[in-house]
Amino acid sequence: MKRNKYKLLILASITAFSIISFGLSNKNMTKIPSKPDTEETSKKAGLTISKAELDVVADKIFKNEAGGKKEDIVYWNIGEDFPSLGIGHFIWYREGQRGKFAESFPQLVAYYRAHNIKLPKIMEENEYSPWANRDELFRQKRILNKDIIELTNFLYNTKDIQVSFIFERLENSLEKMLEIADNPENVKKQFYRVAKSPNGLYPLIDYVNFKGEGTTRTETYKGEGWGLLQVLENMKGTESGKAALEEFSNSAKFVLERRVKNSDPAKNEKKWLAGWLNRCDTYKN
Secondary structure (H helix, E strand, O other): HHHHHHHHHHHHHHHHHHHHHHHHHHHHHHHHOOOOOOOOOOOOOOOOOOOHHHHHHHHHHHHHOOOOHHHHHHHOOOOOOEEEOOOOOOOOOOOOOOOOOOOOOHHHHHHHHHOOOOHHHHHOOOOOOOOOOOHHHHHHHHHHOOHHHHHHHHHHOHHHHHHHHHHHHHHHHHHHHHHOOOOOOHHHHHHHHHOOOOOOOOOOOOHHHHHHOOOOOOOOOOOOOOOOHHHHHHHHOOOHHHHEEEEOOHHHHHHHHHHHHOOOOHHHOOOHHHHHHHHHHHHHO
């Protein structure tokens, strides 16, 4: 009988311990945060612009990049190792090519596809730039190659899609800049200070296409960048309107002059500076 009593006591103790342990285990488990069902989507700047205003911006960018000339919407600048296409002269690298500047033409192609727009042959069949060098591209332009003509017409007739693509890039740029900015509060303040000024979206849209967000480490000389982030970081004012646009213009000039000063003299980037500064002057109006 004693043995049976001991057995019953041991069994009861084990059962009680198990119940307590299970209860504690459940209590602890409820404190473990569960994984969110969906990942947080990227935050956009929340900017708005009418189609009519965006069309005006498209024409300005086209004039800034290609001189407003249809034939220069497919181009290859002297001294550069890549072609520049579209109203924004989007960079397109050859297969295996690694350039210092951020490539943007493949993203534009993806944007067209996302909007179910039929592409010309060159864009449809080539993931990478199909021309070996500048001479090859211009030879095809001279002989009026039908695929080049089709590409030129397509890019000229879809300026509205391209400027929407650039505007979306601006929308996505703010979060990228704030993540690495030394003073994110000031960058955000200056961004909206310019954006909310009359005609303030044009300078932001144009500059982010012109010189990028300024968040890529490869796009620096002597550790200093020249993108939109660097322009905004250099601004300190508080007034909106004309004062904001003038400060943005002057800050952009400062950043670009610093870029040329820091560049390799062998590249002779000074030859571009006058045109760059003239472009910055258009931001004041």
